[in-house]
Each structure stands twice: as structure tokens, then as C-alpha cells.
Amino acid sequence: xxxxxxxxxxxxxxxxxxxxxxxxxxxxxxxxxxxxxxxxxxxxxxxxxxxxxxxxxxxxxxxxxxxxxxxxxxxxxxxxxxxxxxxxxxxxxxxxxxxxxxxxxxxxxxxxxxxxxxxxxxxxxxxxxxxxxxxxxxxxxxxxxxxxxxxxxxxxxxxxxxxxxxxxxxxxxxxxxxxxxxxxxxxxxxxxxxxxxxxxxxxxxxxxxxxxxxxxxxxxxxxxxxxxxx
Amino acid sequence: xxxxxxxxxxxxxxxxxxxxxxxxxxxxxxxxxxxxxxxxxxxxxxxxxxxxxxxxxxxxxxxxxxxxxxxxxxxxxxxxx
Numbered sequence: 001x002x003x004x005x006x007x008x009x010x011x012x013x014x015x016x017x018x019x020x021x022x023x024x025x026x027x028x029x030x031x032x033x034x035x036x037x038x039x040x041x042x043x044x045x046x047x048x049x050x051x052x053x054x055x056x057x058x059x060x061x062x063x064x065x066x067x068x069x070x071x072x073x074x075x076x077x078x079x080x081x082x083x084x085x086x087x088x089x090x091x092x093x094x095x096x097x098x099x100x101x102x103x104x105x106x107x108x109x110x111x112x113x114x115x116x117x118x119x120x121x122x123x124x125x126x127x128x129x130x131x132x133x134x135x136x137x138x139x140x141x142x143x144x145x146x147x148x149x150x151x152x153x154x155x156x157x158x159x160x161x162x163x164x165x166x167x168x169x170x171x172x173x174x175x176x177x178x179x180x181x182x183x184x185x186x187x188x189x190x191x192x193x194x195x196x197x198x199x200x201x202x203x204x205x206x207x208x209x210x211x212x213x214x215x216x217x218x219x220x221x222x223x224x225x226x227x228x229x230x
Numbered sequence: 231x232x233x234x235x236x237x238x239x240x241x242x243x244x245x246x247x248x249x250x251x252x253x254x255x256x257x258x259x260x261x262x263x264x265x266x267x268x269x270x271x272x273x274x275x276x277x278x279x280x281x282x283x284x285x286x287x288x289x290x291x292x293x294x295x296x297x298x299x300x301x302x303x304x305x306x307x308x309x310x311x
Contacts, residue, residue, distance in 0.1 A: 075280075211287070214287065
């Protein structure tokens with residue numbers, strides 16, 4: 001089992017090394033999307049009821065989910081306007097990454113965030129969104145000038161710190177998920193194949209997975225806040 | 231196995247062990263500092279608990295990145311080099 005650790009099933013387009021598709025990651029992200037859509041659709045069915053009826057259990061689930069998201073993310077935004085525009089984006093990131101991390105506890109499935117391309121694409125998305133909002137809310141000229149502050153010779157340092165943000169943002173999620181996955185597969189294949197891996201799955205899959213998704217979303221909010229207030 | 235190849239393998243495993251062992255000390259110490267000071271703040275002002283908890287998690291996540299970098303380097307030493 002261990003000899004296949006770290007191997008990937010890659011579809012090469014045109015037979016070259018430059019452009020390949022990681023099949024497992026793509027299938028798993030579609031599975032995650034299907035799970036989220038099916039769950040959302042199932043919850044949506046619970047809303048079709050009379051006003052006078054007692055609230056159904058699905059309605060309560062929706063309300064508690066929305067309360068949770070609003071409690072955690074609404075205060076983090078810098079302004080009300082930013083919150084109204086970006087709350088759904090941040091919540092989507094949070095829900096998708098949480099479900100991606102949690103899906104690894106199903107035997108035979110691997111989480112899509114275990115492949116570096118997925119965290120990197122999310123981090124680049126956050127990078128683009130933060131700079132877009134920085135330019136939109138401050139004016140492009142003002143925003144670009146803010147990189148040469150407090151002194152013009154600080155420009156290279158400011159640029160490097162901007163480039164370092166998506167790198168550390170993506171490696172944080174990838175390292176946590178991938179480290180947990182490697183640890184669990186080594187534990188299962190070499191040490192104790194029964195019972196103990198289940199606890200490690202619960203810890204790395206459920207606990208660390210939820211914490212890292214939360215951290216990813218909150219860091220996205222704070223990167224956007226920093227770009228906006230410059 | 232040839233001598234140079236076995237020396238390379240031994241160096242690879244040793245380096246991976248050192249990278250993880252030394253690299254995680256700083257991250258663990260930093261995260262402990264963040265948590266202990268956040269608890270100090272929470273004990274002083276329990277009504278600030280929510281925002282302190284959120285700031286603590288972000289601070290720990292940022293502190294953790296050096297540990298994650300050493301994990302990446304160790305995995306690359308073991309699997310790629």
C-alpha cells in the first residue's frame with residue numbers, strides 16, 4: 001500500500017509534461033460539489049411549508065448554519081458594505097474547504113485539498129479578489145501608490161510581502177491536510193491497522209479539517225481587509 | 231548498494247528528521263505563546279472572548295506556517311529527492 005504513496009494519476013494532454021490533468025482530484029472536487037449541492041437541495045425542500053405550521057427540522061438546520069456563518073465572519077469584515085458584498089464568497093470558500101477536508105474520512109475517498117493545485121487556486125482567487133476590491137474602493141492610482149509607502153525604496157519589500165501571501169496561504173491548508181493524510185496512511189499500512197486510525201481520522205479529518213477551513217476563510221477576510229484599508 | 235548511494239539515503243533520512251524536529255520547536259513555542267496570552271486576555275476580559283478567540287486562531291495559523299514549511303521540506307526530502 002505504501003509504495004503508491006504520493007503517486008498521482010495524471011492525464012497528459014498531447015503527450016507532453018507541460019499540461020496534465022490530475023484525474024483523482026478533479027473527480028473528488030466534483031464529488032464534493034455534488035455533496036454540497038445535494039445537501040443544499042435537500043435543505044431547500046424543507047422550506048416549502050405553511051407559515052402557520054411548526055418549523056420543520058430542516059428549517060432549524062438552515063437557520064443554525066446561517067447563524068454560525070454570520071457569527072463567525074460578519075464581525076471580521078472591515079465595513080458593512082464589504083460584508084454585504086463578500087459574505088457569500090467567504091462562506092462558499094469555508095463550506096467547500098470544510099466538506100473537502102471532511103470527505104477524506106469516507107474510506108477510499110481522498111480530499112481534493114490534498115492536491116496542492118486546489119489550495120493554490122483558492123489562494124490566487126483570494127489574491128485577485130483582495131486586489132480588485134483594494135483598487136475599486138481606493139481608486140487604482142491611490143492603491144498602486146500605497147505600495148511605495150512609507151518610503152519609495154520599500155517598494156520591493158511590499159511587493160514581496162504581497163507575493164508571499166498566496167504562497168503561505170495555500171501551503172498552510174495543503175500542508176495540514178496532506179500531513180494528516182500521510183500520517184494516517186503510514187499508520188494504517190505500517191503500524192496498527194485497526195481502531196487507532198479511526199481516532200486519527202476523526203482528529204485530522206474532522207477537527208483539523210474544520211479548523212483549517214475556518215482559518216483559510218478568516219485569513220482571506222483579513223487579507224481583503226488589509227488591501228482595502230491601504 | 232553502493233557506498234555513496236547509501237550515504238545519500240542516510241543523509242536524506244537524517245535531514246528529514248532534523249528538519250521536522252528542529253523546525254517544529256519554534257512553531258510550537260510560538261503557538262503556545264499566542265494561546266497563553268490569549269487566555270490571559272480572556273481571563274481579564276471575559277466579554278471579549280469571541281473576538282480574542284478569532285484573533286488567536288488567526289495568529290496561531292500564521293505562526294504555524296514555519297512548521298508547515300518544514301513539513302513540506304521534510305516530505306520533499308523523503309519523496310522527491
